Amino acid sequence: MVLVDIRETKSVKAADIFLQVRPGKDFELITILRAMIKDQPISETQIAETGLTMEQLQDFVSRMKAARFGVMFFGMGLSMTRGKHMNSAALLTLAAEMNAFTKFVAMPMRGHGNVTGADVIMRSQTGYPFGISFNRGYPRYNPGEFSTVDVLVRGDTDCAFIIGADPGATMPQPAIDHLARIPTIVLDPHVTHTSRLSRVHITTAPAGISAPGTAYRMDEIPLPLHPALESPYPSDEEVVRRINETLMKKPDWMGERPQILQTQI
Amino acid sequence: MNKIKLTLKKPPTVVLEAEVITPDHLVERSNEEIRASVVYHGKRQRRLDDFFDIEGERSDCVEIHGDLHRVRHVGRGMTRGDLTVRGDVGMHLGAHMSGGTIEVFGNAGDWVGGEMKQGRIHVHGDVGQQLGAAYRGSPIGMQGGTILIDGNAGIEVGMRMRRGTIVVGGTARDFAGLQMKGGTIILCGGAEIRTGAWMQRGTIVSLKEISLMPTFAYSGAYNPTFLNVYARHLGTLGIDLPCAEAEGSYKRFCGDRAVPGKGEILIWEPAVS
Numbered sequence: 147m148v149l150v151d152i153r154e155t156k157s158v159k160a161a162d163i164f165l166q167v168r169p170g171k172d173f174e175l176i177t178i179l180r181a182m183i184k185d186q187p188i189s190e191t192q193i194a195e196t197g198l199t200m201e202q203l204q205d206f207v208s209r210m211k212a213a214r215f216g217v218m219f220f221g222m223g224l225s226m227t228r229g230k231h232m233n234s235a236a237l238l239t240l241a242a243e244m245n246a247f248t249k250f251v252a253m254p255m256r257g258h259g260n261v262t263g264a265d266v267i268m269r270s271q272t273g274y275p276f277g278i279s280f281n282r283g284y285p286r287y288n289p290g291e292f293s294t295v296d297v298l299v300r301g302d303t304d305c306a307f308i309i310g311a312d313p314g315a316t317m318p319q320p321a322i323d324h325l326a327r328i329p330t331i332v333l334d335p336h337v338t339h340t341s342r343l344s345r346v347h348i349t350t351a352p353a354g355i356s357a358p359g360t361a362y363r364m365d366e367i368p369l370p371l372h373p374a375l376e377s378p379y380p381s382d383e384e385v386v387r388r389i390n391e392t393l394m395k396k397p398d399w400m401g402e403r404p405q406i407l408q409t410q411i
Numbered sequence: 412m413n414k415i416k417l418t419l420k421k422p423p424t425v426v427l428e429a430e431v432i433t434p435d436h437l438v439e440r441s442n443e444e445i446r447a448s449v450v451y452h453g454k455r456q457r458r459l460d461d462f463f464d465i466e467g468e469r470s471d472c473v474e475i476h477g478d479l480h481r482v483r484h485v486g487r488g489m490t491r492g493d494l495t496v497r498g499d500v501g502m503h504l505g506a507h508m509s510g511g512t513i514e515v516f517g518n519a520g521d522w523v524g525g526e527m528k529q530g531r532i533h534v535h536g537d538v539g540q541q542l543g544a545a546y547r548g549s550p551i552g553m554q555g556g557t558i559l560i561d562g563n564a565g566i567e568v569g570m571r572m573r574r575g576t577i578v579v580g581g582t583a584r585d586f587a588g589l590q591m592k593g594g595t596i597i598l599c600g601g602a603e604i605r606t607g608a609w610m611q612r613g614t615i616v617s618l619k620e621i622s623l624m625p626t627f628a629y630s631g632a633y634n635p636t637f638l639n640v641y642a643r644h645l646g647t648l649g650i651d652l653p654c655a656e657a658e659g660s661y662k663r664f665c666g667d668r669a670v671p672g673k674g675e676i677l678i679w680e681p682a683v684s
């Protein structure tokens with residue numbers, strides 16, 4: 147196991163090799179690795195800015211190529227620092243390119259609860275994992291335009307409906323301010339940062355403890371949840387179904403037919 | 412000259428998607444038909460005259476007044492005519508356009524000229540991210556035409572662009588020329604980090620010193636002849652690109668070796684007097 151981090155964490159004990167990369171140099175390091183696996187000339191001075199040496203990287207590349215089945219795990223240290231999605235894109239590209247030599251996959255280490263489940267369901271229902279708009283009556287995907295944080299920071303929404311998440315604890319301040327400004331509806335078993343600033347908080351039964359459902363493991367294996375306890379509160383699913391039933395009684399908002407936005411002109 | 416003038420009554424509360432505001436759509440319609448054009452306010456279909464006062468008809472010369480920062484897709488896919496915006500404008504300005512000119516006296520949002528094929532966009536203020544870039548999942552961004560920005564630009568300027576010219580007067584943020592496949596980006600005010608990352612071909616010219624990716628290699632200093640041609644063309648658009656040997660020379664870096672690519676980054680170095 148090779149561990150790459152900006153500091154010595156507790157995982158170092160379990161790792162065979164520890165590579166300490168300089169903070170904010172992940173993208174540069176992965177790009178150098180992409181060049182090195184293709185035997186492109188890279189000099190010692192060019193590698194120096196990542197905080198590692200030529201010897202370390204050559205050893206790392208030969209170990210990767212010698213592996214029968216390699217897995218790269220990456221977390222928020224990569225995807226939430228400067229460069230964001232491109233840091234993840236770099237690692238995914240490296241994993242794709244390693245398949246010219248041996249089998250390699252990359253897998254995100256998810257934070258929070260059932261994030262993988264949300265991605266899997268959105269993907270199977272719409273073809274896209276997140277950042278989707280339905281305003282034209284069909285799904286459109288564009289992270290940066292339709293992703294939650296961006297929509298809230300720009301103040302492009304006049305209502306928010308939040309299920310099983312606590313953006314009030316993790317999102318940037320302008321997004322939280324906008325959530326407080328607009329009518330926010332929260333479904334959550336607990337009192338959270340978001341429920342404190344919301345207009346409506348519906349207490350639901352905690353999934354897996356008193357509500358049934360399916361959770362997805364990090365490697366996208368669905369696990370059925372069997373409730374152990376009774377709860378006086380309804381499940382998330384029941385609340386959403388009842389809201390939907392009421393909405394169905396309202397007149398259709400689509401008009402005669404949606405005006406399709408031509409993407410290929 | 413016959414002209415169509417649109418004035419925003421008041422800024423929309425949520426995003427207004429108005430891909431009907433293009434010379435192509437307006438040129439063959441009467442004033443009454445233009446008023447009845449469908450725009451999307453959030454998820455609801457509304458009439459264009461719910462948001463705009465409209466004067467004129469049947470013209471491909473369009474002028475828009477007001478703060479349009481929540482109005483998206485203005486000039487989408489246009490093939491002809493002139494579109495002038497006096498105020499800020501929202502995302503996807505001139506996306507997919509293949510002709511005509513757009514001029515903005517204000518700031519513009521993300522994806523200005525996304526995947527455009529031909530035509531000219533001139534923004535006098537700042538622009539957001541993904542200027543002249545490819546949409547998500549699409550392999551090719553801008554394929555031709557000219558984009559001139561007087562102010563600053565956000566991240567991923569010219570992402571995956573194939574042909575065409577982008578000039579940024581101010582500073583560009585990270586990842587300018589990301590995965591470029593061709594074309595020219597001129598950065599008059601330099602850029603932040605990771606310029607030209609993963610580029611395959613194409614030229615990035617910076618008039619200020621910029622930090623480069625470690626996968627770029629220095630390959631000499633010279634005055635490329637082709638820049639004379641560029642300088643003469645850009646001179647007609649009001650941009651001064653230095654190219655005389657007496658004034659200095661360009662340091663050439665090639666890369667990105669990770670791809671491996673044959674792109675070039677030219678950094679201007681004024682002669683020491």
